[in-house]
Amino acid sequence: MTPEPPGAESHPPRPTRLYRRIASSPIGLGWNRGREMELLHRAMGFAALGFLTLVPLLVVVAAADPASGQGFARWLGQALGVSESSQEEVEQLFGMPGTALQRTTAFGLAALAVFGLTFGSAVQTGYEKVWDLPTARWHTLWRHVIWLALLMLALLIFVNTPVPSGSVPGVIGAALADLVGTCAFFWFSQWLLLGGRVRWGALLPGSVATALALLGLRVFSQFVFSPLIASNAVTYGPFGTVLVLQSWLVGVGVVVYGGALVGRLFHEERVRRRLERELLPDEPLDEDEGEQS
Template sequence: MTRRTTRPSWAVELYRRGRRLELMHRALGFATLALVTLAPLLIVVAAADPLHHSGFALWLVDGMDLSGRSADVLSQVFSQPRRVAGTTSMWGAVLLAVFGLSFAASVQNAYERVWRLPSGPWHRIWRQTVWLAALMVYLYVQVQTRTVLAGDYRMLLSVAIGVLFFWWSPHFLLGHQVRRRLLLPGAVATMVGLVGLRAFSYLVFTPLIVTNAVSYGPIGTILVVESWLIGVGFVVYGGALVGHVFCDRTGHLLEHEEPPEEPEEPPKRRD
Protein backbone atom coordinates (compact mmCIF):
# COMPACT_ATOMS: atom_id res chain seq x y z
CA MET A 1 0.00 0.00 0.00
CA THR A 2 1.52 3.28 -1.17
CA ARG A 3 1.88 6.09 1.27
CA ARG A 4 0.37 9.37 0.09
CA THR A 5 2.35 12.49 0.83
CA THR A 6 0.70 15.88 1.16
CA ARG A 7 2.33 19.13 0.16
CA PRO A 8 2.87 21.66 2.92
CA SER A 9 0.73 24.78 2.98
CA TRP A 10 1.79 28.06 1.36
CA ALA A 11 2.87 29.52 4.67
CA VAL A 12 4.92 26.48 5.66
CA GLU A 13 6.61 26.30 2.27
CA LEU A 14 7.43 30.00 2.30
CA TYR A 15 8.86 29.67 5.79
CA ARG A 16 11.04 26.70 4.81
CA ARG A 17 12.36 28.36 1.68
CA GLY A 18 12.91 31.62 3.55
CA ARG A 19 15.03 29.78 6.10
CA ARG A 20 16.95 28.00 3.36
CA LEU A 21 17.54 31.35 1.63
CA GLU A 22 18.51 32.96 4.96
CA LEU A 23 16.06 35.74 4.15
CA MET A 24 16.58 37.86 7.24
CA HIS A 25 20.36 37.53 7.00
CA ARG A 26 20.25 38.66 3.37
CA ALA A 27 17.94 41.55 4.28
CA LEU A 28 20.49 42.70 6.86
CA GLY A 29 23.23 42.47 4.24
CA PHE A 30 21.05 44.40 1.79
CA ALA A 31 20.57 47.22 4.30
CA THR A 32 24.25 47.37 5.25
CA LEU A 33 25.49 47.46 1.66
CA ALA A 34 22.81 49.96 0.70
CA LEU A 35 23.86 52.35 3.46
CA VAL A 36 27.62 51.89 3.09
CA THR A 37 28.04 51.59 -0.71
CA LEU A 38 24.82 52.61 -2.40
CA ALA A 39 23.90 55.69 -0.33
CA PRO A 40 27.17 57.60 -1.06
CA LEU A 41 26.78 56.80 -4.76
CA LEU A 42 23.22 58.08 -4.72
CA ILE A 43 24.36 61.28 -2.99
CA VAL A 44 26.90 61.91 -5.74
CA VAL A 45 24.35 61.20 -8.46
CA ALA A 46 21.86 63.54 -6.80
CA ALA A 47 24.53 66.22 -6.58
CA ALA A 48 25.14 65.96 -10.33
CA ASP A 49 21.45 66.52 -11.11
CA PRO A 50 21.44 69.73 -13.20
CA LEU A 51 17.69 70.24 -13.00
CA HIS A 52 16.39 70.27 -9.44
CA HIS A 53 19.27 69.40 -7.06
CA SER A 54 16.70 67.45 -5.08
CA GLY A 55 19.33 65.51 -3.16
CA PHE A 56 19.53 62.06 -1.64
CA ALA A 57 17.46 63.11 1.36
CA LEU A 58 14.43 63.72 -0.84
CA TRP A 59 14.70 60.17 -2.18
CA LEU A 60 14.59 58.82 1.36
CA VAL A 61 11.76 61.15 2.36
CA ASP A 62 9.73 60.03 -0.64
CA GLY A 63 10.48 56.33 -0.17
CA MET A 64 9.65 56.38 3.54
CA ASP A 65 6.63 58.66 2.97
CA LEU A 66 7.83 61.20 5.55
CA SER A 67 6.48 64.69 6.00
CA GLY A 68 6.75 67.69 8.31
CA ARG A 69 9.38 67.67 11.03
CA SER A 70 10.53 64.09 10.36
CA ALA A 71 11.35 65.03 6.75
CA ASP A 72 13.29 68.09 7.95
CA VAL A 73 15.27 66.05 10.47
CA LEU A 74 16.22 63.50 7.79
CA SER A 75 17.28 66.24 5.37
CA GLN A 76 19.62 67.73 7.97
CA VAL A 77 21.53 64.47 8.44
CA PHE A 78 22.81 64.18 4.86
CA SER A 79 25.11 66.63 3.11
CA GLN A 80 23.71 69.20 0.74
CA PRO A 81 24.14 68.18 -2.92
CA ARG A 82 26.05 71.35 -3.96
CA ARG A 83 28.60 70.77 -1.20
CA VAL A 84 29.05 67.14 -2.25
CA ALA A 85 29.46 68.09 -5.90
CA GLY A 86 32.25 70.49 -4.99
CA THR A 87 34.21 68.04 -2.85
CA THR A 88 33.89 64.81 -4.87
CA SER A 89 36.70 64.02 -7.30
CA MET A 90 36.45 61.88 -10.41
CA TRP A 91 38.39 59.06 -8.76
CA GLY A 92 36.11 59.22 -5.76
CA ALA A 93 33.08 58.82 -7.99
CA VAL A 94 34.73 55.86 -9.74
CA LEU A 95 35.49 54.18 -6.43
CA LEU A 96 31.91 54.71 -5.29
CA ALA A 97 30.67 53.07 -8.49
CA VAL A 98 33.00 50.10 -7.94
CA PHE A 99 31.76 49.69 -4.38
CA GLY A 100 28.20 49.96 -5.65
CA LEU A 101 28.83 46.87 -7.78
CA SER A 102 29.13 44.80 -4.60
CA PHE A 103 25.54 45.77 -3.83
CA ALA A 104 24.45 44.72 -7.33
CA ALA A 105 26.36 41.44 -6.94
CA SER A 106 24.55 40.65 -3.67
CA VAL A 107 21.16 41.21 -5.34
CA GLN A 108 22.16 39.00 -8.26
CA ASN A 109 23.30 36.24 -5.90
CA ALA A 110 20.00 36.37 -4.02
CA TYR A 111 18.02 35.98 -7.24
CA GLU A 112 20.23 33.04 -8.20
CA ARG A 113 19.52 31.39 -4.86
CA VAL A 114 15.77 31.97 -5.18
CA TRP A 115 15.67 30.33 -8.62
CA ARG A 116 18.31 27.71 -7.71
CA LEU A 117 20.69 28.72 -10.47
CA PRO A 118 24.49 28.46 -10.42
CA SER A 119 26.50 31.61 -9.85
CA GLY A 120 27.23 33.52 -13.03
CA PRO A 121 30.80 33.88 -14.35
CA TRP A 122 32.86 36.91 -13.40
CA HIS A 123 32.59 38.50 -16.85
CA ARG A 124 28.89 39.06 -16.24
CA ILE A 125 29.89 42.03 -14.15
CA TRP A 126 28.71 44.19 -17.03
CA ARG A 127 25.17 43.15 -16.17
CA GLN A 128 25.68 44.37 -12.62
CA THR A 129 26.99 47.68 -13.97
CA VAL A 130 24.01 48.17 -16.26
CA TRP A 131 21.59 47.16 -13.50
CA LEU A 132 23.20 49.62 -11.08
CA ALA A 133 22.79 52.42 -13.60
CA ALA A 134 19.18 51.37 -14.21
CA LEU A 135 18.58 51.46 -10.44
CA MET A 136 19.81 55.06 -10.34
CA VAL A 137 17.44 55.97 -13.16
CA TYR A 138 14.55 54.12 -11.49
CA LEU A 139 15.01 55.96 -8.19
CA TYR A 140 15.37 59.29 -9.97
CA VAL A 141 12.20 58.73 -12.01
CA GLN A 142 10.24 57.65 -8.94
CA VAL A 143 11.05 60.91 -7.18
CA GLN A 144 10.41 63.05 -10.26
CA THR A 145 6.89 61.64 -10.62
CA ARG A 146 5.89 63.74 -7.62
CA THR A 147 6.40 66.87 -9.74
CA VAL A 148 4.14 65.53 -12.50
CA LEU A 149 1.24 63.87 -10.70
CA ALA A 150 -0.17 63.67 -7.20
CA GLY A 151 -2.48 61.48 -5.17
CA ASP A 152 -3.79 58.19 -6.55
CA TYR A 153 -2.55 58.87 -10.09
CA ARG A 154 1.00 59.25 -8.90
CA MET A 155 0.72 56.09 -6.80
CA LEU A 156 -0.55 54.09 -9.79
CA LEU A 157 2.28 55.40 -11.98
CA SER A 158 4.90 54.61 -9.33
CA VAL A 159 3.55 51.09 -8.85
CA ALA A 160 3.52 50.47 -12.61
CA ILE A 161 7.12 51.67 -12.98
CA GLY A 162 8.15 49.56 -9.98
CA VAL A 163 6.55 46.41 -11.36
CA LEU A 164 8.37 46.90 -14.66
CA PHE A 165 11.69 47.44 -12.90
CA PHE A 166 11.42 44.42 -10.59
CA TRP A 167 10.16 42.34 -13.51
CA TRP A 168 13.15 43.30 -15.63
CA SER A 169 15.79 43.12 -12.86
CA PRO A 170 15.92 39.35 -12.21
CA HIS A 171 15.47 38.58 -15.91
CA PHE A 172 18.50 40.72 -16.76
CA LEU A 173 20.71 39.81 -13.79
CA LEU A 174 20.10 36.09 -14.31
CA GLY A 175 21.15 36.28 -17.94
CA HIS A 176 17.66 35.52 -19.33
CA GLN A 177 17.76 32.04 -17.80
CA VAL A 178 14.21 32.41 -16.40
CA ARG A 179 11.20 33.13 -18.57
CA ARG A 180 9.69 36.58 -18.23
CA ARG A 181 6.20 35.33 -17.41
CA LEU A 182 7.59 33.36 -14.47
CA LEU A 183 9.09 36.54 -13.01
CA LEU A 184 5.94 38.67 -13.18
CA PRO A 185 4.31 37.29 -9.97
CA GLY A 186 7.46 38.10 -8.02
CA ALA A 187 7.52 41.66 -9.35
CA VAL A 188 3.89 42.18 -8.38
CA ALA A 189 4.50 40.70 -4.91
CA THR A 190 7.53 42.95 -4.44
CA MET A 191 5.56 46.11 -5.23
CA VAL A 192 2.67 45.05 -2.99
CA GLY A 193 5.19 44.60 -0.18
CA LEU A 194 6.82 47.98 -0.85
CA VAL A 195 3.45 49.73 -0.77
CA GLY A 196 2.72 48.03 2.55
CA LEU A 197 6.16 49.02 3.85
CA ARG A 198 5.49 52.61 2.82
CA ALA A 199 2.26 52.64 4.83
CA PHE A 200 4.07 51.07 7.81
CA SER A 201 6.80 53.68 7.52
CA TYR A 202 4.26 56.50 7.56
CA LEU A 203 2.67 55.16 10.74
CA VAL A 204 5.81 54.07 12.63
CA PHE A 205 8.96 55.69 11.25
CA THR A 206 7.57 59.22 10.92
CA PRO A 207 7.27 59.82 14.68
CA LEU A 208 10.23 57.54 15.43
CA ILE A 209 12.67 59.68 13.45
CA VAL A 210 11.81 62.77 15.48
CA THR A 211 12.01 60.87 18.78
CA ASN A 212 15.36 59.28 17.95
CA ALA A 213 16.77 62.58 16.71
CA VAL A 214 15.98 64.20 20.04
CA SER A 215 17.29 61.26 22.08
CA TYR A 216 20.36 60.15 20.11
CA GLY A 217 21.05 62.88 17.55
CA PRO A 218 21.93 62.10 13.90
CA ILE A 219 22.90 58.50 14.72
CA GLY A 220 19.34 57.87 15.86
CA THR A 221 18.02 59.03 12.49
CA ILE A 222 20.50 56.79 10.67
CA LEU A 223 19.36 53.79 12.75
CA VAL A 224 15.77 54.39 11.65
CA VAL A 225 16.86 54.62 8.02
CA GLU A 226 18.83 51.38 8.43
CA SER A 227 15.74 49.67 9.88
CA TRP A 228 13.73 50.82 6.89
CA LEU A 229 16.38 49.51 4.49
CA ILE A 230 16.20 46.11 6.22
CA GLY A 231 12.49 46.11 5.47
CA VAL A 232 13.18 47.01 1.84
CA GLY A 233 15.66 44.14 1.50
CA PHE A 234 13.22 41.72 3.12
CA VAL A 235 10.48 42.79 0.70
CA VAL A 236 12.69 42.67 -2.42
CA TYR A 237 14.01 39.19 -1.72
CA GLY A 238 10.80 37.95 -0.13
CA GLY A 239 8.77 39.14 -3.12
CA ALA A 240 10.96 37.16 -5.49
CA LEU A 241 10.58 34.14 -3.23
CA VAL A 242 6.79 34.51 -3.16
CA GLY A 243 6.77 34.64 -6.96
CA HIS A 244 8.86 31.47 -7.17
CA VAL A 245 6.60 29.60 -4.76
CA PHE A 246 3.52 30.81 -6.66
CA CYS A 247 4.88 29.49 -9.96
CA ASP A 248 5.85 26.22 -8.29
CA ARG A 249 2.44 25.68 -6.67
CA THR A 250 0.56 26.49 -9.88
CA GLY A 251 2.69 24.14 -11.97
CA HIS A 252 4.30 26.80 -14.16
CA LEU A 253 7.80 25.69 -13.23
CA LEU A 254 7.32 22.43 -15.16
CA GLU A 255 8.58 24.19 -18.29
CA HIS A 256 11.49 25.76 -16.44
CA GLU A 257 14.57 23.59 -16.09
CA GLU A 258 15.53 23.77 -12.46
CA PRO A 259 17.79 21.49 -10.40
CA PRO A 260 15.93 19.48 -7.79
CA GLU A 261 15.73 20.91 -4.31
CA GLU A 262 18.00 19.25 -1.78
CA PRO A 263 15.88 17.12 0.54
CA GLU A 264 16.07 17.69 4.23
CA GLU A 265 17.88 15.03 6.22
CA PRO A 266 15.43 12.58 7.81
CA PRO A 267 15.58 12.22 11.57
CA LYS A 268 17.81 9.43 12.82
CA ARG A 269 16.03 6.32 13.94
CA ARG A 270 16.56 5.28 17.51
CA ASP A 271 16.99 1.60 18.26
Protein backbone atom coordinates (compact mmCIF):
# COMPACT_ATOMS: atom_id res chain seq x y z
CA MET A 1 0.00 0.00 0.00
CA THR A 2 1.19 3.47 -0.80
CA PRO A 3 1.73 5.45 2.39
CA GLU A 4 -0.39 8.54 2.72
CA PRO A 5 1.49 11.81 2.63
CA PRO A 6 1.90 13.51 6.00
CA GLY A 7 -0.92 15.89 6.88
CA ALA A 8 -3.41 14.20 4.55
CA GLU A 9 -5.93 13.73 7.35
CA SER A 10 -5.84 17.43 8.16
CA HIS A 11 -7.00 18.28 4.63
CA PRO A 12 -10.22 16.37 3.90
CA PRO A 13 -11.59 16.20 0.35
CA ARG A 14 -13.34 19.22 -1.06
CA PRO A 15 -16.87 17.65 -0.93
CA THR A 16 -16.33 16.92 2.77
CA ARG A 17 -15.20 20.46 3.47
CA LEU A 18 -18.18 21.82 1.53
CA TYR A 19 -20.58 19.60 3.49
CA ARG A 20 -19.11 20.70 6.81
CA ARG A 21 -19.32 24.33 5.80
CA ILE A 22 -22.98 23.99 4.79
CA ALA A 23 -23.81 22.02 7.96
CA SER A 24 -22.27 24.70 10.16
CA SER A 25 -24.02 27.55 8.34
CA PRO A 26 -27.30 29.03 9.66
CA ILE A 27 -29.24 27.25 6.89
CA GLY A 28 -27.62 23.93 7.71
CA LEU A 29 -28.21 24.35 11.44
CA GLY A 30 -31.83 25.26 10.83
CA TRP A 31 -32.31 22.24 8.56
CA ASN A 32 -30.80 19.85 11.11
CA ARG A 33 -32.78 21.34 14.01
CA GLY A 34 -35.99 21.17 11.99
CA ARG A 35 -35.35 17.54 11.12
CA GLU A 36 -34.60 16.67 14.75
CA MET A 37 -37.86 18.20 15.98
CA GLU A 38 -39.79 16.75 12.99
CA LEU A 39 -40.94 20.15 11.81
CA LEU A 40 -42.98 18.94 8.84
CA HIS A 41 -44.74 16.24 10.84
CA ARG A 42 -45.61 18.73 13.56
CA ALA A 43 -46.88 21.17 10.93
CA MET A 44 -49.13 18.44 9.51
CA GLY A 45 -50.37 17.69 13.02
CA PHE A 46 -50.98 21.42 13.49
CA ALA A 47 -53.10 21.44 10.31
CA ALA A 48 -55.07 18.34 11.29
CA LEU A 49 -55.78 19.56 14.82
CA GLY A 50 -56.52 23.06 13.58
CA PHE A 51 -59.10 21.86 11.09
CA LEU A 52 -60.57 19.18 13.35
CA THR A 53 -60.74 21.09 16.62
CA LEU A 54 -60.13 24.80 16.16
CA VAL A 55 -62.16 25.46 13.02
CA PRO A 56 -65.53 24.33 14.52
CA LEU A 57 -64.88 26.45 17.60
CA LEU A 58 -64.09 29.49 15.47
CA VAL A 59 -67.24 28.95 13.40
CA VAL A 60 -69.37 29.12 16.55
CA VAL A 61 -67.50 32.13 17.92
CA ALA A 62 -67.86 33.93 14.59
CA ALA A 63 -71.58 33.21 14.57
CA ALA A 64 -71.93 34.62 18.08
CA ASP A 65 -70.20 37.87 17.08
CA PRO A 66 -72.84 40.27 15.76
CA ALA A 67 -70.25 42.45 14.04
CA SER A 68 -69.10 39.53 11.90
CA GLY A 69 -72.01 38.81 9.66
CA GLN A 70 -70.19 36.43 7.35
CA GLY A 71 -68.75 34.26 10.11
CA PHE A 72 -65.63 32.18 9.99
CA ALA A 73 -65.54 32.08 6.19
CA ARG A 74 -64.78 35.80 6.18
CA TRP A 75 -61.94 35.31 8.66
CA LEU A 76 -60.45 32.55 6.58
CA GLY A 77 -60.88 34.46 3.32
CA GLN A 78 -59.06 37.49 4.72
CA ALA A 79 -56.25 35.35 6.11
CA LEU A 80 -55.84 33.56 2.79
CA GLY A 81 -56.20 36.75 0.76
CA VAL A 82 -58.39 34.95 -1.78
CA SER A 83 -60.32 36.49 -4.65
CA GLU A 84 -64.09 37.04 -4.63
CA SER A 85 -64.84 33.82 -6.51
CA SER A 86 -62.70 31.77 -4.14
CA GLN A 87 -64.26 33.57 -1.18
CA GLU A 88 -67.67 32.34 -2.31
CA GLU A 89 -66.39 28.76 -2.40
CA VAL A 90 -65.10 29.09 1.15
CA GLU A 91 -68.41 30.53 2.35
CA GLN A 92 -70.35 27.68 0.75
CA LEU A 93 -68.05 25.18 2.46
CA PHE A 94 -68.73 26.50 5.98
CA GLY A 95 -72.36 27.46 5.51
CA MET A 96 -74.31 30.18 7.28
CA PRO A 97 -73.01 31.26 10.71
CA GLY A 98 -76.47 31.77 12.16
CA THR A 99 -77.40 28.16 11.44
CA ALA A 100 -74.24 26.94 13.19
CA LEU A 101 -75.10 28.92 16.31
CA GLN A 102 -78.72 27.70 16.43
CA ARG A 103 -77.76 24.04 16.09
CA THR A 104 -74.94 24.09 18.66
CA THR A 105 -75.79 22.62 22.06
CA ALA A 106 -74.14 23.24 25.43
CA PHE A 107 -72.46 19.84 25.24
CA GLY A 108 -71.16 20.69 21.79
CA LEU A 109 -69.70 23.97 23.04
CA ALA A 110 -68.01 22.16 25.93
CA ALA A 111 -66.55 19.58 23.56
CA LEU A 112 -65.29 22.31 21.24
CA ALA A 113 -63.65 24.09 24.17
CA VAL A 114 -61.86 20.87 25.17
CA PHE A 115 -60.70 20.34 21.59
CA GLY A 116 -59.44 23.91 21.50
CA LEU A 117 -57.39 23.28 24.64
CA THR A 118 -55.93 20.20 22.97
CA PHE A 119 -54.83 22.41 20.11
CA GLY A 120 -53.16 24.79 22.57
CA SER A 121 -51.36 21.86 24.18
CA ALA A 122 -50.02 20.79 20.77
CA VAL A 123 -48.70 24.30 20.08
CA GLN A 124 -47.03 24.35 23.51
CA THR A 125 -45.35 21.01 22.83
CA GLY A 126 -44.03 22.33 19.53
CA TYR A 127 -42.51 25.37 21.23
CA GLU A 128 -40.96 23.13 23.89
CA LYS A 129 -39.32 21.03 21.18
CA VAL A 130 -37.95 24.19 19.56
CA TRP A 131 -36.25 25.24 22.79
CA ASP A 132 -35.38 21.71 24.00
CA LEU A 133 -37.45 22.10 27.15
CA PRO A 134 -39.16 19.32 29.14
CA THR A 135 -42.88 18.93 28.69
CA ALA A 136 -44.90 20.95 31.17
CA ARG A 137 -47.16 19.15 33.64
CA TRP A 138 -50.93 18.95 33.51
CA HIS A 139 -51.47 21.74 36.05
CA THR A 140 -50.39 24.28 33.39
CA LEU A 141 -53.76 23.78 31.65
CA TRP A 142 -54.82 27.29 32.64
CA ARG A 143 -52.21 28.64 30.22
CA HIS A 144 -54.02 26.93 27.35
CA VAL A 145 -57.30 28.54 28.43
CA ILE A 146 -55.76 32.01 28.44
CA TRP A 147 -54.00 31.41 25.12
CA LEU A 148 -57.18 30.16 23.46
CA ALA A 149 -59.10 33.22 24.69
CA LEU A 150 -56.36 35.51 23.37
CA LEU A 151 -56.48 33.74 20.02
CA MET A 152 -60.25 34.29 19.79
CA LEU A 153 -59.79 37.96 20.69
CA ALA A 154 -57.03 38.43 18.12
CA LEU A 155 -59.17 36.91 15.37
CA LEU A 156 -62.14 39.07 16.35
CA ILE A 157 -59.97 42.19 16.14
CA PHE A 158 -58.59 41.04 12.81
CA VAL A 159 -61.95 40.43 11.17
CA ASN A 160 -63.55 43.61 12.53
CA THR A 161 -60.70 45.85 11.39
CA PRO A 162 -61.89 47.82 8.35
CA VAL A 163 -60.27 46.97 5.05
CA PRO A 164 -57.78 49.70 4.07
CA SER A 165 -58.51 51.91 1.10
CA GLY A 166 -56.68 51.55 -2.17
CA SER A 167 -54.24 54.34 -1.29
CA VAL A 168 -50.62 53.37 -0.75
CA PRO A 169 -50.34 54.94 2.76
CA GLY A 170 -53.45 53.08 3.90
CA VAL A 171 -52.16 49.73 2.65
CA ILE A 172 -48.71 50.28 4.19
CA GLY A 173 -50.20 51.40 7.49
CA ALA A 174 -52.50 48.36 7.64
CA ALA A 175 -49.61 46.02 6.84
CA LEU A 176 -47.44 47.55 9.56
CA ALA A 177 -50.26 47.36 12.11
CA ASP A 178 -50.85 43.73 11.13
CA LEU A 179 -47.16 42.95 11.56
CA VAL A 180 -46.93 44.63 14.97
CA GLY A 181 -50.09 42.94 16.24
CA THR A 182 -49.03 39.49 14.97
CA CYS A 183 -45.56 39.90 16.45
CA ALA A 184 -46.97 40.92 19.83
CA PHE A 185 -49.39 37.99 19.86
CA PHE A 186 -46.75 35.35 19.14
CA TRP A 187 -44.26 37.01 21.46
CA PHE A 188 -46.68 36.72 24.37
CA SER A 189 -47.91 33.29 23.20
CA GLN A 190 -44.42 31.80 23.38
CA TRP A 191 -43.78 33.28 26.82
CA LEU A 192 -47.16 32.11 28.11
CA LEU A 193 -47.09 28.57 26.73
CA LEU A 194 -43.47 28.05 27.76
CA GLY A 195 -44.29 29.15 31.30
CA GLY A 196 -41.72 31.94 31.36
CA ARG A 197 -38.84 29.46 31.04
CA VAL A 198 -37.34 31.52 28.20
CA ARG A 199 -36.57 35.21 28.57
CA TRP A 200 -38.54 37.86 26.67
CA GLY A 201 -35.49 39.03 24.76
CA ALA A 202 -34.77 35.53 23.47
CA LEU A 203 -38.37 35.12 22.24
CA LEU A 204 -38.58 38.40 20.34
CA PRO A 205 -36.59 37.33 17.20
CA GLY A 206 -38.83 34.31 16.73
CA SER A 207 -41.96 36.45 17.02
CA VAL A 208 -40.67 38.88 14.40
CA ALA A 209 -39.74 35.99 12.08
CA THR A 210 -43.19 34.43 12.51
CA ALA A 211 -44.98 37.71 11.75
CA LEU A 212 -42.91 38.33 8.62
CA ALA A 213 -43.35 34.74 7.43
CA LEU A 214 -47.14 34.90 7.92
CA LEU A 215 -47.24 38.06 5.81
CA GLY A 216 -45.22 36.28 3.14
CA LEU A 217 -47.56 33.28 3.33
CA ARG A 218 -50.53 35.58 2.82
CA VAL A 219 -48.95 37.06 -0.30
CA PHE A 220 -48.09 33.56 -1.51
CA SER A 221 -51.70 32.46 -0.93
CA GLN A 222 -53.02 35.20 -3.20
CA PHE A 223 -51.04 33.82 -6.14
CA VAL A 224 -51.19 30.07 -5.39
CA PHE A 225 -53.97 28.99 -3.02
CA SER A 226 -56.62 31.38 -4.31
CA PRO A 227 -56.50 30.02 -7.91
CA LEU A 228 -56.30 26.47 -6.54
CA ILE A 229 -59.52 26.93 -4.56
CA ALA A 230 -61.36 28.07 -7.69
CA SER A 231 -59.98 25.26 -9.87
CA ASN A 232 -60.30 22.46 -7.30
CA ALA A 233 -63.88 23.50 -6.52
CA VAL A 234 -64.75 22.85 -10.15
CA THR A 235 -62.78 19.60 -10.35
CA TYR A 236 -63.42 17.99 -6.94
CA GLY A 237 -66.27 20.04 -5.50
CA PRO A 238 -66.20 21.08 -1.81
CA PHE A 239 -63.57 18.43 -1.08
CA GLY A 240 -61.12 20.30 -3.31
CA THR A 241 -61.56 23.42 -1.18
CA VAL A 242 -60.87 21.35 1.94
CA LEU A 243 -57.61 20.06 0.43
CA VAL A 244 -56.42 23.59 -0.29
CA LEU A 245 -57.35 24.79 3.20
CA GLN A 246 -55.48 21.86 4.72
CA SER A 247 -52.41 22.70 2.64
CA TRP A 248 -52.62 26.31 3.82
CA LEU A 249 -52.87 25.18 7.46
CA VAL A 250 -49.76 23.04 6.98
CA GLY A 251 -48.00 26.18 5.77
CA VAL A 252 -49.20 28.06 8.85
CA GLY A 253 -47.85 25.28 11.07
CA VAL A 254 -44.46 25.43 9.36
CA VAL A 255 -44.41 29.21 9.86
CA VAL A 256 -45.41 29.05 13.54
CA TYR A 257 -42.83 26.43 14.52
CA GLY A 258 -40.23 27.42 11.96
CA GLY A 259 -40.39 31.07 12.98
CA ALA A 260 -39.71 30.13 16.60
CA LEU A 261 -36.81 27.93 15.46
CA VAL A 262 -35.29 30.76 13.42
CA GLY A 263 -35.61 33.01 16.46
CA ARG A 264 -33.74 30.52 18.63
CA LEU A 265 -30.92 30.20 16.07
CA PHE A 266 -30.66 33.99 15.85
CA HIS A 267 -30.57 34.28 19.64
CA GLU A 268 -27.87 31.61 19.96
CA GLU A 269 -25.73 33.29 17.30
CA ARG A 270 -26.09 36.63 19.04
CA VAL A 271 -25.09 35.12 22.39
CA ARG A 272 -22.12 33.33 20.80
CA ARG A 273 -20.78 36.54 19.27
CA ARG A 274 -21.21 38.40 22.53
CA LEU A 275 -19.31 35.72 24.43
CA GLU A 276 -16.53 35.78 21.86
CA ARG A 277 -16.14 39.51 22.31
CA GLU A 278 -16.07 39.16 26.09
CA LEU A 279 -13.61 36.23 26.11
CA LEU A 280 -11.12 37.62 23.59
CA PRO A 281 -7.69 37.89 25.19
CA ASP A 282 -6.21 41.32 25.64
CA GLU A 283 -3.92 42.50 22.88
CA PRO A 284 -0.22 42.12 23.80
CA LEU A 285 1.59 45.29 24.74
CA ASP A 286 4.42 46.68 22.63
CA GLU A 287 7.94 46.35 23.97
CA ASP A 288 8.20 50.11 24.55
CA GLU A 289 4.94 50.11 26.50
CA GLY A 290 6.11 47.13 28.55
CA GLU A 291 9.35 48.84 29.49
CA GLN A 292 7.48 52.01 30.54
CA SER A 293 5.17 50.02 32.77
